[in-house]
Amino acid sequence: xxxxxxxxxxxxxxxxxxxxxxxxxxxxxxxxxxxxxxxxxxxxxxxxxxxxxxxxxxxxxxxxxxxxxxxxxxxxxxxxxxxxxxxxxxxxxxxxxxxxxxxxxxxxxxxxxxxxxxxxxxxxxxxxxxxxxxxxxxxxxxxxxxxxxxxxxxxxxxxxxxxxxxxxxxxxxxxxxxxxxxxxxxxxxxxxxxxxxxxxxxxxx
Numbered sequence: 001x002x003x004x005x006x007x008x009x010x011x012x013x014x015x016x017x018x019x020x021x022x023x024x025x026x027x028x029x030x031x032x033x034x035x036x037x038x039x040x041x042x043x044x045x046x047x048x049x050x051x052x053x054x055x056x057x058x059x060x061x062x063x064x065x066x067x068x069x070x071x072x073x074x075x076x077x078x079x080x081x082x083x084x085x086x087x088x089x090x091x092x093x094x095x096x097x098x099x100x101x102x103x104x105x106x107x108x109x110x111x112x113x114x115x116x117x118x119x120x121x122x123x124x125x126x127x128x129x130x131x132x133x134x135x136x137x138x139x140x141x142x143x144x145x146x147x148x149x150x151x152x153x154x155x156x157x158x159x160x161x162x163x164x165x166x167x168x169x170x171x172x173x174x175x176x177x178x179x180x181x182x183x184x185x186x187x188x189x190x191x192x193x194x195x196x197x198x199x200x201x202x203x204x205x
Contacts, residue, residue, distance in 0.1 A: 003196045012105040012189060019043060019104045043103045050099050055092055060085045089184040097186040109187040115179050125171045133169055146172035 017024075018039040027033055054060050061081040065074040085091035094110065102108030122145075125132075136142050153165035198204035 001193060004190070004193060009190065015039070015104050015106070039104070043100065046103060047096065047099060051092070051096060054095060058082070060091060084182045085184065088181050091184065094184055094186050101186070101189055105189045107189040107192065109189065109192050110184060111187050112182060112184045115181055115183040117179055119177045119179055121175050121177070123173050123175065125173075126168075128169045128171055129166065130169075133171065136171065136173060139175075141175050141177055143174045143176070144171060145174050146170070 021035045021037040021040060023033065023035055059078060059082055061078065063074040063077040063081065065071045098108035098110050100108075128136075133144075133147070137144060147169055148171075149167035149169045151165040152168045155165060156163050194201065195204040
C-alpha cells in the first residue's frame with residue numbers, strides 16, 4: 001500500500017492530468033496558458049485499434065477444440081463466453097475503460113465473479129380466481145403481500161339451495177429472484193493492491 005501511495009499514485013495522477021490537459025500550476029501571468037493535449041490525442045488514436053482487435057468480429061472470445069470430440073463443446077463455450085461479455089454485461093464499455101486505464105495509468109484490470117444477489121419486484125393483479133392464487137402461492141419466489149376477494153356476480157337459488165358466486169381476488173405480490181450470472185467489471189488501478197515484487201498475481205497470493 002505504501003509503495004502504491006508513494007510511487008505509483010503520483011505517476012498515475014500526473015498522467016491523468018496530462019490526459020485531461022490540465023494546467024501545470026507554474027504558468028506565468030502574461031505568458032501563454034495553452035496546454036498541449038498530446039497524451040489524450042495519442043490515447044484516443046490508439047484506442048480504436050485496440051478495440052477493433054476484440055470487437056471487430058462476432059466473437060470477442062473463442063474456445064478452440066483440442067480434438068474432434070471437443071468441437072461441439074468448444075462451440076457452446078464460445079457462444080456462452082460471448083453472451084456473458086456482450087449481452088449480460090456491457091463488455092464494450094468495460095474493455096474500453098480498462099484499455100484506457102492501461103494506456104494512461106499503465107495498469108488495466110478486469111475482474112469477474114458469480115453474482116448471486118437478489119432482485120425484488122412488486123406486482124399487482126386483479127380478477128384472479130382461486131386456481132391462479134394457488135399457483136402464485138406455490139411459487140417459492142413469490143410472497144403474497146395483499147389478498148382481497150369479492151363476489152363475482154349475485155347469489156343464485158339452485159334446486160332450492162342458495163349458491164354463492166365465486167370470489168375474484170385483488171392481489172399484490174413480492175417476487176424475489178436470484179440473478180445467478182457472471183459479472184464483469186473494470187477495477188480502478190488504485191483499488192488493486194499487489195506485492196511490489198510479484199511478477200504475476202499467482203506469486204503474490
